[in-house]
Amino acid sequence: MGNATQSPETPQNTTTRPRISFLGCGYLGATYAICFAELGYEVVGYDVDAEKIDSFSTGTVPFHEPGLPELLKKNLESGRLRFTTDVQAVADFADVHFICVGTPQRAGEHGADLSYIEAAVTDLSRHLSRKVLIVGKSTVPVGTATWVQEIVDRNAPADLGVEVGWSPEFLQESNAMHDVLRPNRIVYAAQSEWASKLLKDVHRGIMELAAVEDREVPVVETDLATAELVKVAANAFLSTKISFINAMADLCEVTGGDVADLARAIGYDNRIGNRFLRAGIGFGGGCLPKDIRALTARAGELGVGESFRFLGEVDQLNTRRRTHTVGIIADLVGRPSGPAGPDLSGVRVAYLGATFKPDTDDIRDSPALAIARKLRASRADVVVYDPEGLDNAKSYAPELSYVKTLAEAVEGADVVCAMVPWEEFRTLDPEALGQQVAERRILDGMNAFYPEQWVSHGWTYRGIGR
Numbered sequence: 039m040g041n042a043t044q045s046p047e048t049p050q051n052t053t054t055r056p057r058i059s060f061l062g063c064g065y066l067g068a069t070y071a072i073c074f075a076e077l078g079y080e081v082v083g084y085d086v087d088a089e090k091i092d093s094f095s096t097g098t099v100p101f102h103e104p105g106l107p108e109l110l111k112k113n114l115e116s117g118r119l120r121f122t123t124d125v126q127a128v129a130d131f132a133d134v135h136f137i138c139v140g141t142p143q144r145a146g147e148h149g150a151d152l153s154y155i156e157a158a159v160t161d162l163s164r165h166l167s168r169k170v171l172i173v174g175k176s177t178v179p180v181g182t183a184t185w186v187q188e189i190v191d192r193n194a195p196a197d198l199g200v201e202v203g204w205s206p207e208f209l210q211e212s213n214a215m216h217d218v219l220r221p222n223r224i225v226y227a228a229q230s231e232w233a234s235k236l237l238k239d240v241h242r243g244i245m246e247l248a249a250v251e252d253r254e255v256p257v258v259e260t261d262l263a264t265a266e267l268v269k270v271a272a273n274a275f276l277s278t279k280i281s282f283i284n285a286m287a288d289l290c291e292v293t294g295g296d297v298a299d300l301a302r303a304i305g306y307d308n309r310i311g312n313r314f315l316r317a318g319i320g321f322g323g324g325c326l327p328k329d330i331r332a333l334t335a336r337a338g339e340l341g342v343g344e345s346f347r348f349l350g351e352v353d354q355l356n357t358r359r360r361t362h363t364v365g366i367i368a369d370l371v372g373r374p375s376g377p378a379g380p381d382l383s384g385v386r387v388a389y390l391g392a393t394f395k396p397d398t399d400d401i402r403d404s405p406a407l408a409i410a411r412k413l414r415a416s417r418a419d420v421v422v423y424d425p426e427g428l429d430n431a432k433s434y435a436p437e438l439s440y441v442k443t444l445a446e447a448v449e450g451a452d453v454v455c456a457m458v459p460w461e462e463f464r465t466l467d468p469e470a471l472g473q474q475v476a477e478r479r480i481l482d483g484m485n486a487f488y489p490e491q492w493v494s495h496g497w498t499y500r501g502i503g504r
C-alpha cells in the first residue's frame with residue numbers, strides 16, 4: 039500500500055477512458071477530479087463558486103489535504119484537468135457526470151438538505167444534448183437516486199435517455215488521495231448494461247493501478263437503494279464503534295480500568311478489529327454526526343425508526359463526551375463542577391487542537407472546538423493553538439484566544455489540554471513542556487501519551503477512560 043502523499047505512475051494502458059466531470063468542487067469533488075486526472079482520465083471540475091474554481095484553476099487547493107496541492111499542479115500541467123463554472127461546457131464535455139455537491143443537515147432538523155443536488159442535476163440536465171450517465175456520489179437518504187432520475191427525466195431532452203447511477207465514496211479527510219486512488223472497495227449501481235459498462239470503464243484506472251501494485255480492489259455492483267445505503271451504513275457502524283468504546287471508557291473511569299489497553303485487547307479479535315476503537319472526546323467532522331442523524335430521520339420516514347433508536351443514543355453518547363471532558367478538566371484544576379457547571383475563572387488553559395481530527399483544517403462539528411467553547415463559557419482563559427485550523431476556528435469561535443505557536447499557547451498555563459492527535463502534540467516532551475507552564479497538569483484528550491512518562495516528570499496526568 040502506498041501512502042497519501044505518494045502519487046502513482048499514470049498507467050500507460052489507456053484503453054477506454056470516458057471523459058468525466060465532477061459537479062461540486064468541495065472536498066469530495068475536487069479530490070476526485072484531481073485523482074482521476076492522475077489516473078489518466080480527462081476531467082473537468084465544476085462549481086458555481088467562481089472563487090473556488092479560480093483557486094483550483096491557478097493551482098491552489100483552498101483547504102488543507104496532504105499531497106493534494108502537488109497532485110493538482112501536476113495534473114493541471116498535464117492538460118487532463120481543468121475547472122469551470124460553465125455548465126454548458128461540462129454538459130458538452132463529459133460522458134459521465136459525478137454529482138459531488140454537499141448534502142448538509144437541514145437547519146433545525148435531522149434530515150439531509152438535498153437542494154444542492156436538485157440544483158446541480160436540474161441545471162446539468164437542461165444543458166445536455168447527448169446520452170450521458172449521471173452518477174451520484176454525495177451521501178444521501180435512500181431513495182434519492184430514483185428522485186434524481188425523475189429530475190433528469192423532467193429536465194433533459196426526453197429522447198436522449200439519460201440515465202442515473204450511484205457510486206458512494208468512502209474517503210477520509212487527511213487520507214483522501216489514498217482513499218480515491220487505492221480504495222479498499224468500489225461500489226456502484228447501474229440501471230442498464232450500457233451504464234454498467236460505462237461505470238466499469240470509469241473505474242478501470244483504479245484497477246490498472248491496483249494491478250501494477252499487485253493489489254485487489256473488490257467491486258460490489260448492486261441496486262440503487264443498496265448503493266445509497268452502503269455509505270450511511272458504513273458511517274453508522276463506525277460511529278457506533280466509537281461510541282461503544284467511549285461507553286467503555288466511562289466504565290473504565292469508575293473502575294480504575296484503562297480503556298486503551300481494553301481496546302487493544304478486544305481489537306486482536308479480528309471479528310472486532312482494532313480500528314475506530316480509540317476512546318476520547320468523541321467523533322466529529324462533516325460526515326459521521328450528520329450521516330447518523332440523516333439515517334435515523336430517513337428510517338423514521340420509512341416506518342423502521344424503532345430499529346434505529348440506538349443510533350440516537352450513539353449520537354447523544356457522543357455529544358455527552360463534551361460536557362464530560364469539561365468535568366475532567368475542572369477536576370484536574372481543582373474546580374469541580376457544581377449544578378451550573380464549573381467556575382473556571384482565572385484558569386489559564388493551553389488548548390492544543392481545534393480541528394475535528396489531525397492533518398486537516400476542517401473544524402466542522404469538531405469536538406475539540408466545542409469543548410474549548412464550553413471551557414470559555416465556564417470563564418476559563420482558553421488559548422488555542424492548532425497547526426492548520428486556526429483561521430477556520432477563529433471565524434467560527436471568535437470568543438476564544440488564538441496563538442500561532444505551541445510555545446505561546448503553553449506559556450504560563452495552569453493546565454495543558456492536548457485534544458487532537460497532531461504529530462506536533464503526540465511528540466511533546468514532558469520535561470521541556472514542564473519548563474514553560476505554570477502548573478504541570480495535562481489532559482490527554484487524545485489518549486496518545488504514556489501516563490507514567492508524564493507522571494515521572496512531575497505532571498498530574500488525566501487521560502480519558504484510563
Ligand code: UDX
Pocket residue numbers: 207208209210211212273276280313314315316317318319320321322323324325326394395
Ligand atoms: C468519515 C469516514 O471514515 C469516511 O469513510 C467517510 O467517507 C466520511 O466520514 P472523516 O469524517 O474524514 O471520514 O473522519 P474519520 O477519520 O472517520 O474520523 C471521524 C471522527 O471520529 C473524528 O472526529 C475522529 O477523531 C473520530 N474517531 C475516529 C475517534 O474518536 N476514534 C476513533 O477510533 C476513530
